[in-house]
Structures are given as structure tokens and as C-alpha cells.
Amino acid sequence: MTTLTTTAASPGMRRRAASFLHRHAGVRLSLLLSAPLAWLGLAYLGALAALLVTAFWSTDVFTGDVVKVFTWANFTDLVTGEVYRTVALRSLGVAAAVTLIDLVVAFPMAFAMAKLASPRAQRWLVIAVLTPLWASYLVKAYAWRVMLSSDGVLGWGYGLTATVVTLSYLWLPYMILPIYAGLERLPDSLLDAAGDLGARGWRTFRTVVWPLTFPAAVAGSIFTFSLSLGDYITVKIVGGKTQLIGNVVYDNIGAANNLPFAAAVATVPVVIMLVYLAAVRRTGALENL
Amino acid sequence: MNLSRTARTLLRAALVAGLAVIYVPLAVVLLNSFNSDRTFSWPPAGFTLRWWGAAWDSAGLRDALWTSVQAGLGATAIALVLGTMAAFAVQRYRFFGRETVSLVIVLPIALPGIVTGIALSNTFHTVLGLPLGLLTVIVGHATFCVVTVYNNVLARLRRMGLNLEEASADLGADTFTTFRLVTFPMMRSALLAGGLLAFALSFDEIIVTTFTAGAGVRTLPIWIFENLFRPNQAPVVNVVAAALILLSVIPIYLAQRLSGGDPQTR
Numbered sequence: 001m002t003t004l005t006t007t008a009a010s011p012g013m014r015r016r017a018a019s020f021l022h023r024h025a026g027v028r029l030s031l032l033l034s035a036p037l038a039w040l041g042l043a044y045l046g047a048l049a050a051l052l053v054t055a056f057w058s059t060d061v062f063t064g065d066v067v068k069v070f071t072w073a074n075f076t077d078l079v080t081g082e083v084y085r086t087v088a089l090r091s092l093g094v095a096a097a098v099t100l101i102d103l104v105v106a107f108p109m110a111f112a113m114a115k116l117a118s119p120r121a122q123r124w125l126v127i128a129v130l131t132p133l134w135a136s137y138l139v140k141a142y143a144w145r146v147m148l149s150s151d152g153v154l155g156w157g158y159g160l161t162a163t164v165v166t167l168s169y170l171w172l173p174y175m176i177l178p179i180y181a182g183l184e185r186l187p188d189s190l191l192d193a194a195g196d197l198g199a200r201g202w203r204t205f206r207t208v209v210w211p212l213t214f215p216a217a218v219a220g221s222i223f224t225f226s227l228s229l230g231d232y233i234t235v236k237i238v239g240g241k242t243q244l245i246g247n248v249v250y251d252n253i254g255a256a257n258n259l260p261f262a263a264a265v266a267t268v269p270v271v272i273m274l275v276y277l278a279a280v281r282r283t284g285a286l287e288n289l
Numbered sequence: 290m291n292l293s294r295t296a297r298t299l300l301r302a303a304l305v306a307g308l309a310v311i312y313v314p315l316a317v318v319l320l321n322s323f324n325s326d327r328t329f330s331w332p333p334a335g336f337t338l339r340w341w342g343a344a345w346d347s348a349g350l351r352d353a354l355w356t357s358v359q360a361g362l363g364a365t366a367i368a369l370v371l372g373t374m375a376a377f378a379v380q381r382y383r384f385f386g387r388e389t390v391s392l393v394i395v396l397p398i399a400l401p402g403i404v405t406g407i408a409l410s411n412t413f414h415t416v417l418g419l420p421l422g423l424l425t426v427i428v429g430h431a432t433f434c435v436v437t438v439y440n441n442v443l444a445r446l447r448r449m450g451l452n453l454e455e456a457s458a459d460l461g462a463d464t465f466t467t468f469r470l471v472t473f474p475m476m477r478s479a480l481l482a483g484g485l486l487a488f489a490l491s492f493d494e495i496i497v498t499t500f501t502a503g504a505g506v507r508t509l510p511i512w513i514f515e516n517l518f519r520p521n522q523a524p525v526v527n528v529v530a531a532a533l534i535l536l537s538v539i540p541i542y543l544a545q546r547l548s549g550g551d552p553q554t555r
Contacts, residue, residue: 039431040435128311136493270404
């Protein structure tokens with residue numbers, strides 16, 4: 001085999017590589033992990049780290065250049081500035097309101113889908129809830145702009161309420177699907193047992209259904225909360241003059257050309273999300289994602 | 290179940306009402322695209338196909354669509370390779386930090402888009418000195434698309450088990466042959482489903498795109514957003530929106546076919 005010409009050498013090479021890989025699981029694993037980890041572990045996490053570092057820099061007032069000297073100034077401005085506190089609290093309020101509205105709307109829908117519909121109907125209902133997820137995000141926000149405009153179908157005008165309504169609409173399927181999956185896993189026999197023991201509808205819900213589907217509802221809330229918290233596009237489309245954290249970040253990069261401050265503001269939703277994730281981890285919600 | 294008749298009726302009514310709320314806005318956009326009036330007045334003034342023609346003739350729109358397709362295909366290709374590799378590593382091997390790999394892959398989609406967007410643009414721009422353009426858009430999209438392929442391939446590998454691959458090895462096939470003839474064919478539908486989701490995610494993305502696209506690069510969502518506030522472009526935007534609603538049926542149909550009745554979520 002060793003005397004073969006170069007053209008015939010490649011199958012031999014291939015064979016040897018294959019048997020080498022077969023025998024060395026560690027090499028196989030390193031090869032498999034190399035590219036994904038270089039991309040997401042090094043490049044992406046590195047980019048996030050670089051952003052965090054930038055948050056501690058400042059910009060020169062006259063030239064607009066980034067000054068690479070450590071300072072707490074951005075964070076001090078962020079904490080002491082009343083405007084930013086208001087905007088941060090407003091964003092939190094919007095995220096909480098959207099999550100609550102979605103929960104109240106989604107739960108009965110998911111319950112009817114999982115427990116009242118026939119298996120055949122269930123399949124179609126899941127498709128019906130999924131389909132709007134594929135329709136463009138912008139298109140759906142735009143649809144609400146059309147309906148809310150003063151001469152539109154609803155004609156409520158734009159503002160904070162319009163933002164909450166539109167965001168609730170956008171993320172509703174993300175709440176329905178986990179709750180539906182959670183309810184589907186809940187055996188009907190438990191509901192029957194509660195009934196046999198004398199619990200009526202509301203009591204069964206309070207003592208059996210809700211405690212067992214709570215992790216699924218929290219899983220849904222992670223989507224609705226996180227997606228609302230970082231949004232600035234919907235606010236621009238239907239929010240009128242309303243500002244959320246996302247807009248402050250955006251404006252500081254574009255108009256104000258102050259990347260360090262934008263980076264500092266961007267840590268706010270990240271920290272809120274990390275706290276939220278840490279708080280809900282104990283409920284087992286992360287396994288329901 | 291011990292639900293009263295009233296409770297059942299109320300729950301069913303809630304489901305019907307909820308679905309109506311989900312679909313009415315989409316229907317309004319569809320209807321409005323045939324509205325002969327320039328503004329979105331209600332009720333529509335009359336029926337016309339003029340705006341569909343205008344949208345078809347718009348060069349800016351066609352360019353944006355082509356850019357979006359290129360970005361989507363590029364990001365999907367990268368996501369397919371990286372997602373499959375990561376899924377194999379996590380599903381088939383036990384190693385230190387295995388849980389962390391999953392977390393890192395989910396992170397780009399769990400963090401607000403604006404954070405990922407400025408982190409990447411900052412790295413391209415200031416750290417690496419790369420000019421922003423289509424390439425940086427593809428890199429940005431690929432970063433958050435990996436998770437869709439990863440999830441689909443991971444689920445498939447979990448169900449597949451190792452029996453067939455071991456049988457193939459016992460029959461004398463080497464690592465590459467086994468992958469080509471046994472593993473890959475069994476994963477094909479999972480790759481298609483994951484790739485489809487990745488493409489859809491990329492096609493619809495606007496926030497990361499805003500920060501990673503240079504001045505000259507305009508994807509379809511960016512084009513829509515730019516023209517959203519221009520009154521004389523409103524009818525054409527309406528047509529694009531309507532077309533996108535109609536087109537969203539295609540991936541749903543494909544995903545249904547691929548998953549054999551097991552609907553895929555994002």
C-alpha cells in the first residue's frame with residue numbers, strides 16, 4: 001500500500017484518519033467542539049465582555065472619541081439621573097404588565113386547547129397558535145399601528161397603552177405554547193380525583209392545576225418578560241413619544257454617539273434578566289423552555 | 290372532568306376570542322393591501338391591485354429582498370454546521386462544562402437583541418476594525434441561529450440512539466462512511482427543520498441587523514422599518530406586509546410535513 005501513487009494515497013489517508021478518530025474519542029470531541037466554541041464561547045462571549053469593558057470608559061466631550069480610561073461615571077449618571085430611573089422603571093412595568101396580560105389571556109386558551117379539544121382539533125389549534133409566530137414581527141406591529149391610528153379600526157392612538165397592547169399581542173403565542181405543553185402533561189385523572197374528593201372547578205384550579213402548571217407559566221413568562229424588556233422597535237412604531245430602555249440605548253449609539261454610556265444602559269436589562277432567571281430557576285421553569 | 294357547563298362554555302369562548310384577536314390584525318393588513326385609498330382609513334374605500342403592482346416594480350424592495358435571502362442562506366449554512374457539531378458533542382460525549390455549552394448556545398437568543406447587536410457591532414467596528422456590511426450581518430445572524438439547529442439535532446440524536454451506527458461499524462464501515470450512509474440520512478429531516486427555523490429567524494430579524502449592517506446594506510425588515518413612517522410609501526409597505534403574512538404559510542406547511550404532525554416551536 002505504501003508504494004501507491006499520490007492519487008491512490010488519499011483513500012489510505014482517509015482510512016487512517018477514520019481509524020485514528022475512531023480510537024481517540026477525545027480528539028473527536030475537541031474537533032466537534034472547536035468551531036462552535038470558538039464562535040460562541042470566544043467571539044460572542046468576548047464581544048459581550050468587550051461591551052462590559054466599554055461601559056467603564058467615557059467619550060471626549062469635544063471630539064466624541066472614546067476615552068479608554070476606567071471610570072464609574074456612566075453608572076453614576078445612570079443611577080442618579082432621574083430620567084433613566086423613570087425609563088428603567090417604566091420598562092420594568094411594561095414587561096410585567098405584558099407578562100401578566102399574556103398569562104391571563106393565555107391560560108384559559110391553553111386550558112381549552114389541552115383539556116377540552118379533541119386530539120384532532122388539538123393539532124389544528126397548535127398550528128393556529130404557531131402560524132402567527134412565522135408572520136414577520138414588524139408586520140404584526142405594523143398591523144397594530146394601522147388599527148390603532150386615529151382613523152383606524154380601533155382608533156385609540158399611540159402611546160404607552162398601545163405599546164403594552166401590541167407587545168402583549170406579539171408575545172402571546174410564546175406564553176400559550178409552554179402552558180399548553182404543561183397542561184397536556186397534567187393527567188386528567190388528577191382533575192377527576194380532585195372532583196371526586198369534592199373540589200369544584202375553581203378549587204381544583206387553585207389547588208391542583210395552577211401549582212402543577214406554574215413552572216410552565218414561568219417558562220412562558222421568561223419569553224414575554226425578556227422580549228418586552230429589550231424592545232425598542234414596537235415602541236417606535238406604536239409608542240408615540242414613549243421611551244423604554246431599548247430606546248435610550250439606541251439613541252445613545254446613534255444620535256448621541258456615546259457608546260460607553262449605551263453599553264452601561266444595556267447592562268440594565270441584562271442584569272434584570274439574570275436576576276429574573278436566578279429567581280425562577282428554583283421553580284424548575286428552565287426545564288420547561 | 291368536573292367542569293360545569295358554564296365553565297366549559299366560557300373556556301371555549303375564551304379560546305375562540307383569543308384566536309380571533311390573534312388573526313384580526315393580520316386580516317386587517319391583508320384587506321388594506323387592496324385598499325384603493327392611500328391612507329389606512331376604515332372601512333376601505335375600494336378594491337385595487339395597483340399597490341401590488343407598485344411593490345412588484347420597486348427596485349429598492351427587490352434589492353432588500355435579495356439581501357435578506359443572502360443573509361438568511363449564509364446564516365443558515367453556518368448555523369447548520371456549528372449547531373450540528375455542538376449537538377453531537379453535547380449528546381454523544383460526557384465532558385467538563387457540558388451544561389455550559391448549552392447555556393452559551395441559548396444566550397444569544399435569551400439576551401435582548403439590542404445587547405447582542407451592540408456587542409457585535411462594537412467588536413466588528415472598534416476591536417477588529419472590520420467594515421460593516423453583508424458579511425457582518427451574516428455573522429450576527431448566525432450567532433443567534435445556531436440554537437435552532439442545535440435544539441433540533443440534539444432532540445433527533447437523543448431519539449436515534451447508537452444501535453444503527455454501531456451496527457454499521459461492526460459491518461466494517463469507518464467513521465466517515467457511517468456518518469455519510471447512516472447518521473446523516475437519519476438526521477436529514479431534523480437538519481431541514483432546524484435550518485428552516487434558522488432561516489425564518491434571520492429573515493425576520495431587525496435589531497441585530499440594524500447594528501451589524503453598514504450604511505449600504507438593507508435587509509427586508511430594515512426596508513420595511515425605513516418606509517413605515519413615510520406616508521407615500523404606506524400602500525407598498527402594506528403590500529409587503531400582506532405578502533409576508535401569506536408567505537408564512539409555507540414554512541408552517543413544511544415544518545408540519547417534516548415533523549410528521551409534531552409542530553416545531555422556536
